Amino acid sequence: MWSGGELDLDAYLARIGYDGPVGEDGELRPDLATLYAVHRAHTGAITFENLDVLLGRPVELGVKALEDKLVHGRRGGYCYEQNSLLAAALERIGFEVSGRGARNRTRGDSVLAVTHAVLVVTVEGEPWLCDAGFGHQGPREPVPLARPGAELVQGEWTYAVREEGEGILALCMLREGTWRDLYAFSPQRYHPVDYVLLNHYSSSHPRSAFVGQVVVQHPGEPVRRALVGRELTRLYPDGRAERQSVAPHELRALLDREFGLRLSGRDAEELERMNRAGD
Secondary structure, three states: OOOHHOOOOOHHHHOOOOOOOOOOOOOOOOHHHHHHHHHHHHHHHHHEOOOOHHHOOOOOOOHHHHHHHHHHHHOOHHHHHHHHHHHHHHHHHEEEEEEEEEEEOOOOOOOOEEEEEEEEEOOOOEEEEEEEHHHOOOOOEEEEOOOOOEEEOOOEEEEEEOHHHHHHHEEEEOOEEEEEEEEEOOOOOHHHHHHHHHHHHHOOOOOOOOOOEEEEEEOHHHHHHHHEOOOHHHHHHHOOOEEEOOOHHHHHHHHHHHHHOOHHHHHHHHHHHHHHHOO
């Protein structure tokens, strides 16, 4: 389903700096230890970003296009790119992978459309939420779905899944002693073609959060970073959030220093021009 057979798995593993378990034959096993290692390496290495949307380029979800951009080009991407690439890699290894569509709940009480892509990976009959594409607040490791309500500590961050009516599951994050919903999803399976449709909205609709402003994020340990527009936020496990304004001429150096994104001179100049246009 995810065209995993087309992916250069060795190049992908090198890109994410995979150092997890390997079988005696040199192959990766579709077990829980491998799932954890791949997920954590991917989220640590590949930055969440929407820069191609701003630069007027199509966001392609084909495996080879994702490989060219995120693996060989060492760029990042947003949820459809990140999780489509992760799904292809996991399928190539031998995992059972299916998609889900989620509603973002980080923006107050408003009911938002389903615009976030996540994965459910089944290992030995147990489902695990895998998500490399929710930016700085997203999980670094798989989250078990068979035990709703259980707290899951990942480094200095704590998550839980809450079960709601009609089979809906909500991923929550503990901050300052309060559980905050990140997103919720239903049992309905999503396929790559569904992500193509959602990707079109997110990359082109004028109301999309990814149109018209820079969005670059990374779930680091322990500090999590988010650049939205001209504001850089550093989020700490104790709840502190440090914010600073970023001038247009500082953007190129900041993307390299804080997020490991090295842009060509032409792309950096175009993004700086766009930022200055907002003055």
